[in-house]
Amino acid sequence: MTKHEIIGCDRCGATFECKANSYNKCQCTTVQLTLNETQYISELYDGCLCAKCLAELKEEYLSHIGSH
Template identity: 45%
Template sequence: MACHETVHCPCCNTAFECRVGTILRCQCQEVSLTDDERFFISQQFNGCLCASCLQTMKQQYKQEQFRQRLQQIFNLSAKR
């Protein structure tokens, strides 16, 4: 991949400039992701996502974690 390349987000198909050659200036650096969030996203998409979709996927991960935690709580209280 060149230093700067116009790519399309595999999630929303929006064109954006990927700056893999200068990653600290890339639009994806706007969104801070944990390793778990990165893994969650990588299980659903290949390649770079736009910052907007990264933020959306981050939120989806948090919602999924919350849902799973609630399920654990309800399962524990149902066993009592």
């Protein structure tokens, strides 16, 4: 039994344990995002994302701004 909510990633649907109330222990903290990267992702998705999708979207953002 987990003490945190199991949710689905808004992007890929993978389930993971959301630790929003223990943010420093949540899987999403493994991906370091700048303010601009966070804003880019929040414009695309409303809910939580898994670390894999966060990393992929970070790379997508970096390649997008690098192409301009």
